[in-house]
Amino acid sequence: MATRGQDVQLVVTDVVMPRMGGLELAEGLPALRPGVPILFVSGQLSHPSVQDRELPLGAALLEKPFTAVDLRRQVRQLLDLRPAHGSG
Numbered sequence: 281m282a283t284r285g286q287d288v289q290l291v292v293t294d295v296v297m298p299r300m301g302g303l304e305l306a307e308g309l310p311a312l313r314p315g316v317p318i319l320f321v322s323g324q325l326s327h328p329s330v331q332d333r334e335l336p337l338g339a340a341l342l343e344k345p346f347t348a349v350d351l352r353r354q355v356r357q358l359l360d361l362r363p364a365h366g367s368g
C-alpha cells in the first residue's frame with residue numbers, strides 16, 4: 281500500500297471479488313494513478329466479468345494457479361512496458 285509521496289508502480293488485483301471486481305477497480309484507477317499498469321489474476325476465466333470484457337491498455341491477466349516465477353515474469357513485463365519516470 282502506497283502512502284503519500286510514494287509512487288505506485290503496479291496494481292495487482294483479482295478479477296472476481298466481492299462488492300467491486302478488479303475490472304471495475306481498473307475503471308477508476310486512471311483518475312487516481314494515471315498510467316499505472318494493472319495485473320489481473322483470476323482462477324475463474326469462465327466468469328462473465330472476464331469473458332465479456334477487454335482488459336484495459338497496459339494490463340495483463342495471469343491465470344491461477346500460477347508460480348512465483350510466472351508472477352515475477354508478468355510483473356517484470358508490465359514494469360518494462362511502463363514509460364520511464366519523468367519522461368513523456
